[in-house]
Amino acid sequence: MQVTITAVGPDNRGLADPIVHYVTGVGANIFEIQMYDRDSEHLFAMMLRMDWPTEQESIAVLRKHLDVIGKLKSLTIRVWARDEHNRLPRLAICTTYRNEIPLALLRNIRDGRLKAEAAVMIGNRDSCRNVAEQFDVPWRSIGDNKGEPDNDKFVNVLDEFEVDYIILARYMRILPPRLCWEFAGGRIINLHHGLLPSFPGFRPYHDAYSHHMLTYGATAHFIVPELDAGNQIINQTAFTVLPGTPLADVIRQGETDNEPTCLVEAVRRVVDREVELHFHRVISTAK
Template structure:
């Protein structure tokens, strides 16, 4: 089975060695290692992807816990090879309900073979949606919508979340949070076509250059910003010349974005695509 080990903590010497020694002693085959030092934050981050016999999973978890105690690193071990249960999703949203509703509906109808374990938001706008689908709701924002990023990670840990789905979640996750759930576990919906329109107003940016085709992009979030190489799914729609920007935005938000995200999440949950060295690979 494949396992992904992430380690995040205050930067100092000798943090990588215990993890490498641990997995090699367990007989694991290392297929990927990424390490970064975030100098501005004095943050060490590491991802290790290994192939390990299923019978040694408990040993891996115990060894990771021991390393965490000795080094102070926040360590997580997770396998995308989920057996005997459905993947558990945390659906994060802020204001718009169309995309989270589409994901919840697809789960309810069996199109996405997963469990909506929690909804998380920095605002209250989507709370009624969680109540409608009987999904536990967590608010992590203050009165101004500033999110408690550590609380988001804690909720995902407590709820044994496999994938975090950012369904128009209007906050940027900090590097530490992204590293903790690195390795293809954070799925984002961007309301524009990447890499051409990466900004906060992609519809308006495309409209300004007289585009007649608009779209949305479902992609993995990775710690180092590199939009364009982690695309899971893209969907587009065309408009006639003279179509108003209001109509373009409406079609995008109400029709195209939800469909794009649902198909992207379906592909990931079904194991059709994975992330390897920050590149999308088809899972044979």
């Protein structure tokens, strides 16, 4: 069974060794290992993807052993396997202001086009609470009165609802590196409201308009610690406008039609296992 392990904690020597030695000793076949050492933050992070021999040892036992290592090494260690439970993948839909995208996701889940479960909706603003209530999805607010998120609370909510995939549905806050590393390995999907890599940043419609573009778009990609990196693209959709189209009309068309379409298809590709993230690159796994 494919299993992903992440370990994050204060930087020190010999942090990866006990994890690697333990899993290989049981008979795991390691497919991928990534390690990060950020001196400026004094933070160590590791992501390990492997084939775990469940006939030798269950994932529950693996998790218990790694919890012991985590306590000894002051590491937060997470063990995640898509196939550990016989259920649909559980999504956390994360929002700020706009409700078009969570509406599209929830409608597609309701209608069976997305084979997933909306486990929880999370917002740093309460603007989309009514969408959660409309679809009877638990809502959790993690922002203060200025919209600044409590990222510790964010992680606690993800754990509370046993989330498999985190969907940033125009969640207008940058996730801190630690959170990205804790849920690394293709578990965080972001919608960027512009075509990457040409138009990154927070105002891609405005930037493209200032370059007199007639084609605009959206990009859904896996999150890695580098912001809007280019090799993690799952899906891109574009639309063309006539010369002289006002910027407000461009944005309206992008937000109400193109962006929801882009993200829904990206999530479908992931939950249907057509794509995965290997070595920071999206690969096709469709047979």
